[in-house]
Amino acid sequence: MSNEKANFLEQLKSGIKRNTFIRLKFGKYKGGDPEFETSVVTRIKTKEGERLSFNFKYRTKDIVKNYEFEKGIKLTDEILGKDFFSATLFTSEKDYTIDYSKKRIPILHTKKPSLQQAEIKQHNIEKSRFINSSAAYLNLLGITSREGNVKADKYDKFRQVDKFIEILDSLVRSASVAAKDKVKIIDMGSGKSYLSFAMYDYFANSLKKHTDVLGIEQREDLVKVSNDAARKCGYDGLKFVKREIDKFKFEKTDIAVALHACDIATDDAIKSAVDADAEIIILAPCCQKYLRKQMRIPDELKGIFKYGIHEERLAVMLTDGLRAMMLEYFGYSAKVFEFISTEHTARNTMITAVKKSKLDIKSIVKKQEIEAIKSKFGISNFYLDKIMIL
Secondary structure, eight states, X not given: OOHHHHHHHHHHHHHHHTTOEXXXXXXXXXXXXXXXXXXXXXXXXXXXXXXXXXXXXXXXXXXXXXXXXXXXHHHHHHHBTTTEEEXXXXXXXXXXXXXXXXXXXXXXXXXXXXXXXXXXXXXHHTTOSSSOTTOHHHHHTTSBOTTSOBOGGGHHXXXXXXXXXXXXXXXXXXXXXXXXXXXXXXXXXXXXXXXXXHHHHIIIIISOOEEEEEEEESOHHHHXXXXXXXXXXXXXXXXXXXXXXXXXXXOOOXXXXXXXXXXXXXXXXXXXXXXXXXXXXXXXXXXXXXXXXXXXXXXXXXXXXXXXXHHHHHHHHHHHHHHHHHHHHTTEEEEEEEEEOSSSSOEEEXXXXXXXXXXXXXHHHHXXXXXXXXXXXXXXXXXXXXXXXX
8 A cells, every 4th residue: 555545544544533524525436337426425423323424426326335434444445546546535624635646656635624514513504594404305305314404415415405596586586487476497407306396395385386397307217206206295396307408398487497407408408498488597507518619719819728728718608608698689687607516615607597678779789799709719609509590
């Protein structure tokens, strides 16, 4: 065993012994299961005593296994450098990250702590104002225990869902949908359906509106799990169907949501939302690759954007900026900002839009602005302008 890896494991042992351990997250998975994503380790209390809880995250499910401390540390030793080539140990004193090079040589990095112990305590979780931790759907979806306590390894997800409903609440208050007795919502790419359930609960139980939420998802197993959970909760207006976004015919809706629709799937979602005359649109794009393939950096900017990372970020900004401008062209008031992701410190771009007017003279000006940007960066199309003709 290398000194770097031995040091990392020693810090793990010390953190557990001294109660400074918060979380361990593995990365750079090199195993053979294409459905596997990552593993997160937390410390929990069981009837048998305290354990290390390994949450093995797959695309469509989570598998949790609890180990005594010694066995958990041994498992970490076995999989680190074999199945995972990166891991970060979060303690209340420091963060320790071990990374393996291409030659499988481990390097240990340390930095100031990014998490604090207090952030996973129950009294902080209860500060949320927009979702109730005792809601049955949170337990059925694996975020809380039967007692209504948020699981330590699900706190980030709980926090993300609560923040989303806070944003939604603000948008609703600024739109005419606030005065409606009935609300219709489409969640495109509903995934594990956390947000679909939270939206239904918010409108049906908090705002006391007649609510219909339709979740659209390609993975049949997730559709089944979500429909089963909705039935158990008695959420009659919450349904899930197996469909692809660009092939689904949408009826008139009030709110359209698409979080983490990859690359042009976000554009398909925008088109569907506008075609359905959605009053509120909420998007969290990811993997913006379409535009970068054709983007040309102007000569006067090449000194800045000669670096790959800067060019990639520019492509993301142009993609999401042009998407927001397209929404403005179609009469929406759009905003682009940072939204908290599933990880404690990560951020995602979010685009929100509220319908304000129909096509008018302002739309003509917006079209000119869009075409000017396309010309500046040598963009023939950014896909959305191809499927929604300006």
